Amino acid sequence: MSLREKRLMSELKSLTQKTPDLIKIVKTENLMTWLIEITGAEKTLYEDETYTLQFRFDTEYPLKPPEVVFLQESPVHPHIYSNGHICLDILDESWTPALTVESVLLSLISMMSSCKKKERPPDDSSYVRAWKKNKFSPKKTKWFFHDNKV
């Protein structure tokens, strides 16, 4: 078993045994691609709204971050593009190998919970137009993290 598989098996076991509120593991038959549902927290703009996330782990996981995107409808949020790509520092340059699927999920829920106004990033249409041409992975995007508070 590779180091990546061993680590993913441990993460899956831990997450299944003690799944935090608002998180539901949907599909993990293929260890390298997981589907997970998250639900907006109570008393936030996303209360009771459920979204599906796809996690993909390449051969360098956990030394490099997983690729994480929203499938189908993505939440309307200033850091989430309408194609499902997410601008979040820990999925890019601030990733550390001590972070896990669970810590990514909790960061996303927290990012949604602190949102004050449902709107898309200002460059949503140009970004998504560029993406439609060659469907690049969000890991190929150079993100600029100007505001971690939203």
Place this chain on the structure above:
Amino acid sequence: MEPVNPMLIFKQMDEIKDEIKSKQPLVGSIENLINISQEYKETNPIFEKRIIELSKEFPKVQRMRADGNCFYRGFFYALFLFLIQSNDKDSLTYFQKKFAFFRTKLEKRYGEFIMEMFCDSIDDVLLSIEQKTLDEEKLLDLFNEQMTSESIVAYARFLTSTYISENQSTFSFYVPMGMTVSEYCKQNIEPMEQEADHPEIFSLSSALLDESTGLAIQKIDGKVNENYQTLIFPNQDSNPKFNLLYRPGHYDILFK
């Protein structure tokens, strides 16, 4: 003026990174330090002169890939090489105890299954040094194996971060205003490819080394009236057992 396309910038950065990857191994073979001085012949005669001076004491160098991990990778490579070459049972026992102590600490701080692969990568090397199945050539191969090499770098980063967090009073001086020690560690130490600076070197050396086993850094910079400067860690009185070369933004290993 046409707006610069951010995708294009990123592509170029990717290409630079890929070029470094394809040209430089994670750890290179031992070569003559004088080779490095020649690279400065046209561009920086002061550096050229200083490296020539340094090569009188340290004629050989082993280069690390310039990927932001060079200090951490160089530190562990040089440490393991010292253990192999010195063949000193006491030193090996000392480090085995040290790493066992830190394994417990790291598991408690980050979680057992998360730390497993990183702590294992260190213990595997120590075990094969003890069993004498690891020689210099095999160590070089091991450090050029992507996953093992990067796991050791990640271990070095978690250890550095943990030591700084546990000795905040010593290190808070280095942390930029408006940032907590914990934020500093999460942003500047734990992410791969973040370069190490003085506090990280001081922290990792203080965690692992002592008076009898120290690290010397031979520092070359652009300052006037200085040849090269020798810095010894964890403190000035330690007896250095391995040497690193520092040039602005980069570390390699030096040999006498």
